[in-house]
Amino acid sequence: MSAAGTGTATAAPVDAVPERHRDVSLPLWWYGYRFISRRMDRLRATAFQARLLGSPTVFLRGRSAAQLFYDNTKFTRVGAIPGPIKSTLFGRDTVHGLDGHAHHHRKAMFLGLLDDDAVEQVTDIAALHWHERLTGRGPRRRIVLFHEAVQVIAAAVCDWAGMATRHPEFPGIATELARIVDGFGSAGMRHVRARVARLRCRRWARGYVSAVRDGRLHPPPHRAVAVVARHRDERGRLLPLDVAADELVNVIRPTVAVAWLITFAGLALHREPGWAERIAGGDRAALTAFCQEVRRYYPFAPFLAARARKDFQWQGHRFTRGGRVVLDLYGTDHDPRLWDRPEEFDPGRFLAWRFDPFSLIPQGGGDAASGHRCPGEALTMGLLEQATLLLARGRAEVPRQNLSFSLSRIPSRVTSGVVLVPRG
Numbered sequence: 194m195s196a197a198g199t200g201t202a203t204a205a206p207v208d209a210v211p212e213r214h215r216d217v218s219l220p221l222w223w224y225g226y227r228f229i230s231r232r233m234d235r236l237r238a239t240a241f242q243a244r245l246l247g248s249p250t251v252f253l254r255g256r257s258a259a260q261l262f263y264d265n266t267k268f269t270r271v272g273a274i275p276g277p278i279k280s281t282l283f284g285r286d287t288v289h290g291l292d293g294h295a296h297h298h299r300k301a302m303f304l305g306l307l308d309d310d311a312v313e314q315v316t317d318i319a320a321l322h323w324h325e326r327l328t329g330r331g332p333r334r335r336i337v338l339f340h341e342a343v344q345v346i347a348a349a350v351c352d353w354a355g356m357a358t359r360h361p362e363f364p365g366i367a368t369e370l371a372r373i374v375d376g377f378g379s380a381g382m383r384h385v386r387a388r389v390a391r392l393r394c395r396r397w398a399r400g401y402v403s404a405v406r407d408g409r410l411h412p413p414p415h416r417a418v419a420v421v422a423r424h425r426d427e428r429g430r431l432l433p434l435d436v437a438a439d440e441l442v443n444v445i446r447p448t449v450a451v452a453w454l455i456t457f458a459g460l461a462l463h464r465e466p467g468w469a470e471r472i473a474g475g476d477r478a479a480l481t482a483f484c485q486e487v488r489r490y491y492p493f494a495p496f497l498a499a500r501a502r503k504d505f506q507w508q509g510h511r512f513t514r515g516g517r518v519v520l521d522l523y524g525t526d527h528d529p530r531l532w533d534r535p536e537e538f539d540p541g542r543f544l545a546w547r548f549d550p551f552s553l554i555p556q557g558g559g560d561a562a563s564g565h566r567c568p569g570e571a572l573t574m575g576l577l578e579q580a581t582l583l584l585a586r587g588r589a590e591v592p593r594q595n596l597s598f599s600l601s602r603i604p605s606r607v608t609s610g611v612v613l614v615p616r617g
C-alpha cells in the first residue's frame with residue numbers, strides 16, 4: 194500500500210479546478226466505470242468537484258477518501274441516492290437510506306439473518322440446485338452460465354428464506370429479480386423493465402409478509418420471511434407492508450446479483466487455466482484469492498452517494514452541509530496507489546493479503562454493523578467460491594462466443610453470458 198493510501202494530501206484543491214460547474218451526469222452515464230478515475234488522473238487529484246444531476250458534488254477515490262466517506266459524523270445517506278435508482282433498486286424507506294439509530298436497528302435485522310449458519314445453509318441448498326440443473330439435461334447440452342446462476346441462486350436463497358420455489362411461476366420471479374439488478378444504471382428500456390420488475394417482486398414479497406402476519410403461513414421463526422414480516426422498528430412498530438416487502442426483496446435480490454460475479458468467474462477461469470487447475474486440485478487459498486480478485490477486478494457496483502452533515506475541509510477540499518459526495522468503488526478497487534498493476538487480473542495479490550476495510554470495497558467499506566457496508570459479503574464469497582470450484586472441476590468446453598464486457602454499461606455483464614458445454 195502506498196503513501197497516498199494512508200491519506201497524504203496530493204490533491205489539487207477543489208477551488209483550483211476550473212471545471213467544477215460542469216454537469217458530468219451525461220459523461221458519467223456514457224463512459225461508466227472509468228469516468229471518475231480518468232478525470233482524477235487528468236487533474237492529478239484525490240477528489241474533484243462537478244455537478245451531478247444539477248447539484249454540486251464532490252467525487253472521491255482511494256483509501257483515505259473511503260475512510261472519510263464512512264465517517265458517520267461527516268456524512269449521511271438520507272436523501273443521497275437519486276430517486277429513480279433508489280425506488281428501483283432498494284425501495285423507499287429501506288435500510289440503504291436510513292441513518293443513526295433507525296439504521297442501526299434495521300441493519301441489526303440483516304446482520305442477524307446473514308450469519309455464518311445462513312451462509313452454510315444457503316450454499317448447501319445451492320449445491321442441490323446446481324446438481325439438479327447441471328445433471329438434469331443430459332450430456333453435451335449447452336448452458337448459459339449467467340442464466341443458470343440466476344435460477345440456482347434465486348432458488349437457493351428463496352428456499353432458505355421460506356418462500357416456495359417449486360411453483361411453476363418461480364423461474365419468472367427469478368428472472369424479474371435479475372432484471373431489477375440489470376436495470377439500475379440505465380436510463381432507457383432496461384430501467385423501465387427494472388421498474389416493472391420491482392413492482393412485481395414487491396407484490397410477490399407482499400403476499401408472503403401478509404400471509405405471515407395474518408397467520409396463513411407459519412414459517413419457522415428464524416426464516417427470513419418470518420423475521421422481516423415480524424420485524425418492529427426502533428419504536429416498536431411493524432414495518433409498513435410495502436417497506437417490509439422491499440426489505441425482503443433486499444435480502445433476495447442482492448443474492449441473485451452474485452450471478453454476475455459467478456459469470457465473471459467463469460470467464461476468468463477460462464482465461465486463467467493455471468489458476469483453474471490449482472483450484473480444481475483443491476487449493477483452498479487459491480480459491481479464496483481467485484474469488485477476491487474477481488470481486489476486485491470485474492466491474493459491478495460502480496460508486497456510492499452520501500450527503501455532508503456539516504461544512505468542513507478535508508485535504509484542501511471544501512464540503513458544504515447538504516452537498517452530495519460520490520465515492521468511486523470501482524476506481525478505488527483499481528487505484529494504482531493501492532494495487533500493483535491494477536488492470537491485471539492477478540489472484541496472487543490476495544494470497545498474502547491482510548483484510549483492510551477501506552481498500553477492497555466492491556461491496557462498500559468500513560464496518561457492516563456501524564455503517565452501511567454490505568451485510569452480504571460472507572454469503573457472496575460462499576456462493577462465489579462454491580460455483581468457482583464447481584466450474585473449475587467441471588472443466589466444461591467454452592465454444593466460440595462473445596466474451597467481451599463493457600465498462601460503459603452499468604452494471605457490466607459478459608455479453609454471451611458465458612456459454613458452456615459440460616463434458617459428458
Ligand code: HEM
Binds near residue numbers: 289445451494497569
Ligand atoms: C454481487 C454481490 C453483492 C454486491 C456487489 C453488493 C454490493 C453492495 C454495496 C456496494 C452496498 C452499499 C454499501 C454502502 O452503502 O456503503 C451494499 C449494501 C447492501 N447489501 Fe450488498 N452486495 C452484494 C451482495 C449482497 C447480498 C448477498 C446481500 C444479502 C443477502 C446484500 C445485502 C445488502 C444490504 C441489505 C445492503 C444495505 C446495507 C446498509 O445500507 O446498511 N448484498 N451491497
